[in-house]
Amino acid sequence: xxxxxxxxxxxxxxxxxxxxxxxxxxxxxxxxxxxxxxxxxxxxxxxxxxxxxxxxxxxxxxxxxxxxxxxxxxxxxxxxxxxxxxxxxxxxxxxxxxxxxxxxxxxxxxxxxxxxxxxxxxxxxxxxxxxxxxxxxxxxxx
Numbered sequence: 001x002x003x004x005x006x007x008x009x010x011x012x013x014x015x016x017x018x019x020x021x022x023x024x025x026x027x028x029x030x031x032x033x034x035x036x037x038x039x040x041x042x043x044x045x046x047x048x049x050x051x052x053x054x055x056x057x058x059x060x061x062x063x064x065x066x067x068x069x070x071x072x073x074x075x076x077x078x079x080x081x082x083x084x085x086x087x088x089x090x091x092x093x094x095x096x097x098x099x100x101x102x103x104x105x106x107x108x109x110x111x112x113x114x115x116x117x118x119x120x121x122x123x124x125x126x127x128x129x130x131x132x133x134x135x136x137x138x139x140x141x142x
Contacts, residue, residue, distance in 0.1 A: 047059070050063075
């Protein structure tokens, strides 16, 4: 939640909270933590009630609809039958992307012989100009 904030910004937010709440800041923090504990307890109770009603052990992660269906409604055979038609398509797309990456690497190596023959995939797109790619691939075919 706060991964985009550095220490100065967190300090500024704390100072702003101190200015807004003043002497009540410890009570506000305590009330917020009490509310968080209450929400966690309610979620735990709902999970245990649902587990008891269904007769299986349910974790909080299992309440996501996809995970719930996969774990409780589909057998392994059913899941394999659903995945089978899509697996071939996935392999075809993966193979095509590998071929395109190899072609782009070859074009990039031919355009600038000083660069290594196998650059990283992220640098391939930035190293190749759109005009050169347009000569090799039909970019409007999407």
